Amino acid sequence: MRQPEHLKIVGLKSTTPRLKILSLFESSQEHHLSAEDVYKLLMASGDDVGLATVYRVLTQFEQAGLLVRNYFEGGKSVFELNQGKHHDHIVCMQCGHVEEFYDATIEARQEKVAIERRFSIRDHSLYIYADCTNKQCPHKDLRADPMPTNKIGAAQSLD
Amino acid sequence: MRQPEHLKIVGLKSTTPRLKILSLFESSQEHHLSAEDVYKLLMASGDDVGLATVYRVLTQFEQAGLLVRNYFEGGKSVFELNQGKHHDHIVCMQCGHVEEFYDATIEARQEKVAIERRFSIRDHSLYIYADCTNKQCPHKDLRADPMPTNKIGAAQSLD
DNA sequence: ATGCAAATGATAACGATTATCATTTGCATC
DNA sequence: GATGCAAATGATAATCGTTATCATTTGCAT
Known part of the structure; x- marks a missing residue:
């Protein structure tokens, strides 16, 4: 599921939902995921994480610099791992x-x-x-x- | 309030709400207006147009090429007159x-x-x-x- | 093992927008 | 100018993505 170091470094307590969500981004084929995408993928793999938590964690990861948020048309946000290089x-x-x-x-x-x-x-x-x-x-x-x-x-x- | 020619040309029946909305864009100081902005400005000037109509008309004007829609961050659309030149x-x-x-x-x-x-x-x-x-x-x-x-x-x- | 702040999750609330549907209106026809 | 009817309107409910609320649970320092 992933080691908690990364989370600690950015000042976030390493909880189960956070670790699951982070590893999802690292393992997923498609690396542009919406909150809904994340929620569904977690459900599909049997990991029950509340939708509210998904939104919260994504926002926290964005603020921590782990993820980058993109505002696609249609009004929904899509996240991707922050690779350090802008694009x-x-x-x-x-x-x-x-x-x-x-x-x-x-x-x-x-x-x-x-x-x-x-x-x-x-x-x-x-x-x-x-x-x-x-x-x-x-x-x-x-x-x-x-x-x-x-x-x-x-x-x-x-x- | 504005002549109905423009609307006829683009294939829209010239109704009171449409004429009011179009002339609002032509006379407004700020030419980037959201649906809410348009609605409030109309109300302020005593022109009662339903909010649903505002949304419908803005979308129609966009499709007719009279307005250009911009998706500002925050998830709300902002419209402006189509001046023909992209920017x-x-x-x-x-x-x-x-x-x-x-x-x-x-x-x-x-x-x-x-x-x-x-x-x-x-x-x-x-x-x-x-x-x-x-x-x-x-x-x-x-x-x-x-x-x-x-x-x-x-x-x-x-x- | 304990305690408590922080995190979670179910759910309500929210803001922008679209759908529904009964009523009204533009306008072509008589 | 009266009529008819499709199209447009407006009040309201519904929807969608997201955030707020709050009681319960959990990480983790002691």
Whole structure:
């Protein structure tokens, strides 16, 4: 299930629900999971954790820097392990598959835009919604619910 | 209140609530309005329009191309008149002031990223969350509620 | 083993939005 | 200008993701 060290380090008591949720992110095939996804996966594997706890723990993990929260369109948050390196996302609207990318030029231009307008960047979100046409969506099974009819932007904390 | 031509053109019957809502966007100081904002502004000016109608009409206007919907963080949609020219947003997290910007390089790089990954872009959203420090937030009064504690990305349709 | 603050879980509450459905309205036709 | 009917409206219930409440349980320092 996972050693409690990581949790202790970030100042969180190592409880059963927390350890289960953290190891789920580390073992899951799809690493972009919503609270609902986490809850269902835990139930499916026989681990009963309350939905309220799932939401609480995800938020705590985000604040502790273990997870990064993304605000996908449709109004629901999706979490992923914080790999330390900032990236943006491109989402297939057909199958919901998510790919990550990092473009130094885009990052730099954002800084430029902010400076020109005398803003100091705290955060930014960039989501590209697209169709992975050439691949004929070979990712259809990776995600529970394909993708909301309705798409939404997402937030991305800077490193 | 506004002439009904525009509505007819996009295939919508010109009703009183629709005309009021459209002219509100054209006359309002702040041109990024949520459904709640629209509802309250209408009430304040003595025009009673049901909240359900506001939501319906905003969605119809979006589909008709009259308005553009933005998914700000916090999960609420914000609408603005469709000026024809695509732009992204930079939002002050202190006062909620929104400025628009367009950066050709960023747009181009997004295309590049998508092509490299064999995706075809349908839509994208880019929101920069920042503090307009140097301006000492001179925009505090423009918006009803400053800005949700919690921030969200936003969607932007490509021209 | 004990104690207590912290964490959990069931459930109610919440905010934004959509669905339902009876009533009203725009507007084409007479 | 009166009529008819599909379309639009508005009050309200319902939904969805999420947060708040609060009694019970648990981690862990003693």
